[in-house]
Amino acid sequence: MAKALRLCYLVIFFTFYSAAISGYWAFGSQVSSNVLESLMPDSGPSLAPTWLLGLAVVFVLLQLLAIGLVYSQVAYEIMEKNSADSTQGMFSKRNLIPRIILRTLYMIFCGFMAAMLPFFGDIVAVVVAIGFIPLDFILPLLLYNMEIRPSRGKPIYWMNLSIMVIFTIVGIIGAVSSVRKLVIDANQFKLFSNNVID
Numbered sequence: 001m002a003k004a005l006r007l008c009y010l011v012i013f014f015t016f017y018s019a020a021i022s023g024y025w026a027f028g029s030q031v032s033s034n035v036l037e038s039l040m041p042d043s044g045p046s047l048a049p050t051w052l053l054g055l056a057v058v059f060v061l062l063q064l065l066a067i068g069l070v071y072s073q074v075a076y077e078i079m080e081k082n083s084a085d086s087t088q089g090m091f092s093k094r095n096l097i098p099r100i101i102l103r104t105l106y107m108i109f110c111g112f113m114a115a116m117l118p119f120f121g122d123i124v125a126v127v128v129a130i131g132f133i134p135l136d137f138i139l140p141l142l143l144y145n146m147e148i149r150p151s152r153g154k155p156i157y158w159m160n161l162s163i164m165v166i167f168t169i170v171g172i173i174g175a176v177s178s179v180r181k182l183v184i185d186a187n188q189f190k191l192f193s194n195n196v197i198d
Contacts, residue, residue: 005140033121036060075106118193122182129174137167 023035
């Protein structure tokens, strides 16, 4: 688990933080919440090769697919708890058809909500700040310190504690700023609009 945790933080640092830091470095405060939009302006040529932008889009889709699969499992579990027959196999006709129908309806609902809410980025920012930051960066380290109980003299204890404190502050700042942006953008909200609010 410790090796997996280190690998996760290493990958997160080099993928997410390098994109965030370099995007802000290149475009300043005018950077879009989606860095790819800054690289593909509405007027003028794109600021990166087409093949590189295409590869980045493919990687974003793969990452979204993985995240969607992981975080949707809770919804699937809740939906399928009452529709499944535990006496039959997971891939039996009795269990497979309701699973396919429920998951398809769930994905249609999610797609409909994303199309209906072009200000989805503002909502996602609030959810990430309030939900995902504590879940991904604070809770695992807290549980590690509670379960493994490294002594206060070990560097791992202080490293975990400092990461928890830093990301608690980041989460609070993110929650306040994302709620502020949601309130500021509220007068531009129109359902099913083609104009996505950044």
